[in-house]
Amino acid sequence: MDANSVVIRLERICKRFGGLQVLSDVDLEVHEGEIVGLIGPNGAGKSTLFNVMTSLYRPDRGGIYLLGKNITGLPPHKICRMGIARTFQLVRTFLKMSVLENALTAAVYGQQHGRKNALQTAMEALELVGLYEKKDMMTVHITLSDRRLLELAMSLASMPAITLLDEPMAGLNPSETQNLLRVIQRGRNERNTAVLWIEHKVNAVLDFCDRVAVLDYGLKIADGKPDEIANDPKVIEAYLGEPHA
Amino acid sequence: MKKDKQVILTALLILAFAVVPFIVDSEKSYLVYSLFLFFCYIIISQAWNLVAGYTGQISLGQHAFFGLGAYTTALIWLNNITKTGYYFDPVTILLSGLVPATIAAIVGIPLLSRLRGDYFALGTLGMGEIIKVIFVKGGSITGASDGLHLPSSVYSSIRPYYWTGLFLAVFATLLIYLIVRSRTGLALKAIREDETSAAAHGIHVLKYKVLAFSIGAFLAGLCGSLYGIYLFHINPDSVLKLDWTLYPILMCVIGGTGTITGPLLGSFFISTVFSVADIYFVQMHPVMAGILIILVMKFMPKGLIGLTQRKEL
Ligand SMILES: Nc1ncnc2c1ncn2[C@@H]1O[C@H](COP(=O)(O)OP(=O)(O)OP(=O)(O)O)[C@@H](O)[C@H]1O
Numbered sequence: 361m362d363a364n365s366v367v368i369r370l371e372r373i374c375k376r377f378g379g380l381q382v383l384s385d386v387d388l389e390v391h392e393g394e395i396v397g398l399i400g401p402n403g404a405g406k407s408t409l410f411n412v413m414t415s416l417y418r419p420d421r422g423g424i425y426l427l428g429k430n431i432t433g434l435p436p437h438k439i440c441r442m443g444i445a446r447t448f449q450l451v452r453t454f455l456k457m458s459v460l461e462n463a464l465t466a467a468v469y470g471q472q473h474g475r476k477n478a479l480q481t482a483m484e485a486l487e488l489v490g491l492y493e494k495k496d497m498m499t500v501h502i503t504l505s506d507r508r509l510l511e512l513a514m515s516l517a518s519m520p521a522i523t524l525l526d527e528p529m530a531g532l533n534p535s536e537t538q539n540l541l542r543v544i545q546r547g548r549n550e551r552n553t554a555v556l557w558i559e560h561k562v563n564a565v566l567d568f569c570d571r572v573a574v575l576d577y578g579l580k581i582a583d584g585k586p587d588e589i590a591n592d593p594k595v596i597e598a599y600l601g602e603p604h605a
Numbered sequence: 606m607k608k609d610k611q612v613i614l615t616a617l618l619i620l621a622f623a624v625v626p627f628i629v630d631s632e633k634s635y636l637v638y639s640l641f642l643f644f645c646y647i648i649i650s651q652a653w654n655l656v657a658g659y660t661g662q663i664s665l666g667q668h669a670f671f672g673l674g675a676y677t678t679a680l681i682w683l684n685n686i687t688k689t690g691y692y693f694d695p696v697t698i699l700l701s702g703l704v705p706a707t708i709a710a711i712v713g714i715p716l717l718s719r720l721r722g723d724y725f726a727l728g729t730l731g732m733g734e735i736i737k738v739i740f741v742k743g744g745s746i747t748g749a750s751d752g753l754h755l756p757s758s759v760y761s762s763i764r765p766y767y768w769t770g771l772f773l774a775v776f777a778t779l780l781i782y783l784i785v786r787s788r789t790g791l792a793l794k795a796i797r798e799d800e801t802s803a804a805a806h807g808i809h810v811l812k813y814k815v816l817a818f819s820i821g822a823f824l825a826g827l828c829g830s831l832y833g834i835y836l837f838h839i840n841p842d843s844v845l846k847l848d849w850t851l852y853p854i855l856m857c858v859i860g861g862t863g864t865i866t867g868p869l870l871g872s873f874f875i876s877t878v879f880s881v882a883d884i885y886f887v888q889m890h891p892v893m894a895g896i897l898i899i900l901v902m903k904f905m906p907k908g909l910i911g912l913t914q915r916k917e918l
């Protein structure tokens with residue numbers, strides 16, 4: 361892969377909360393159309409990395425480059441429009457709005473240009489995740505796993521260059537999980553959308569991703585092809601040395 | 606089909622209100638005055654509804670914008686600024702909405718970017734007090750605590766108040782209806798539901814909060830202007846009192862916040878209660894209102910509008 365196809369590049373990202381160093385000099389690159397897994401024990405700093413990438417937190421040091429542009433410190437709404445979509449570990453859909461309104465909000469405000477076809481974009485995204493039938497329901501009345509799918513639809517509706525998924529499979533049953541994987545793959549195949557994917561189900565990540573990066577106590581300890589990662593002694597130690605759920 | 610029916614029914618209802626002054630003796634009847642108040646309450650409660658019900662920003666400073674509207678009208682009139690006739694002059698009324706809207710945008714930017722939730726509420730309360738102090742200490746310009754007196758000799762009938770009130774109430778309701786059904790409405794509701802998530806989905810949170818706050822101030826200012834020319838005597842105790850914030854909250858909460866019809870029902874309910882209380886229990890209506898709020902909150906937590914919705918578990 362050549363350097364031109366780099367969608368996002370993180371350069372020596374550092375972040376601390378009080379006395380706790382949560383991210384230390386994290387470097388990471390994701391290329392066009394690539395699906396990259398981000399794994400690591402609880403508290404490793406994975407979600408924090410997403411929050412830094414979407415400017416919910418400002419890094420103490422380091423730079424974030426989207427399609428070659430330095431986006432460090434830009435406000436979150438700009439970052440979304442420039443092409444980074446995300447889901448949250450604890451789902452954050454708009455509960456007292458309908459399913460369609462949620463998707464429409466993402467299509468109207470999340471896209472760079474495209475307010476014209478927002479309704480169509482939103483409908484397509486709902487169809488893709490299998491929520492079209494429920495589009496008129498209030499979000500507060502759909503199940504938690506449907507809300508996860510809705511969040512995925514919202515990220516698709518903003519037509520991103522890269523989607524950040526924070527444990528999208530948590531709480532989904534096997535058929536919903538299959539559906540989710542299909543949706544992610546379709547996004548990649550049809551639009552060449554890159555994906556950075558935090559997941560606790562390590563096997564799913566190793567099976568599915570093109571590349572996997574491992575965080576441990578805020579340090580990136582490995583980054584490579586799934587089979588390399590599976591056999592990396594440092595990764596095995598991080599997982600075995602750490603009791604995790 | 607259903608929608609056409611609603612439009613026709615609404616139009617008929619507005620028409621029915623419009624002809625009331627022809628049917629009853631408007632100068633003697635208490636009904637016309639009560640309905641005039643009802644219309645004023647609709648305007649200010651729809652204003653609060655947009656800011657708090659749809660955007661989720663609990664403002665306790667609406668009385669400041671109401672008062673600014675009234676004072677703007679009085680100052681324009683007494684200083685002969687626009688030379689447009691003043692009494693029920695559309696230019697004066699419009700400016701009395703635009704001045705508070707502008708001030709809301711200016712103070713809204715620091716308030717809304719720094720303060721969230723309860724702190725924003727307290728901030729707006731503080732802003733209201735500061736504005737009140739400015740008018741009390743305003744010397745001869747604002748008439749200090751005695752306020753400003755408009756030439757009441759122009760008064761001839763309550764009818765123009767009634768119709769202007771009806772017009773503004775319809776305008777306010779229609780405006781809020783159109784806003785919340787538009788794309789702007791999506792942004793406002795998303796901010797109400799989850800600010801962080803709204804920002805992460807591309808919404809410029811501060812911009813839309815300030816917009817809602819400013820439109821709310823605009824409507825409150827229009828209402829203040831109308832009420833000011835009804836009073837003819839504009840002073841801090843009459844137009845800058847906290848009631849002009851508390852009443853709309855009361856009416857929205859009783860009727861159902863974050864809905865279009867809720868504030869209408871709430872305004873109707875409260876103005877009826879106040880009118881009845883004024884006749885039968887003079888000076889007792891705060892007590893009555895208090896008891897009613899407690900009853901409504903206890904038995905209808907979603908407000909009166911909750912009665913029309915299906916029961917859900
Ligand atoms: N806003 C914050 N303030 C203080 N500490 C925080 C904050 N956010 C995260 N942390 C801490 O930073 C560390 C990393 O948290 P983070 O949520 O990024 O981990 P994670 O890798 O996503 O873990 P998990 O797999 O459990 O989701 C944790 O110790 C957490 O308590």
Ligand SMILES: [Mg+2]
Pocket residue numbers: 406407408449526
């Ligand atoms: Mg996490």
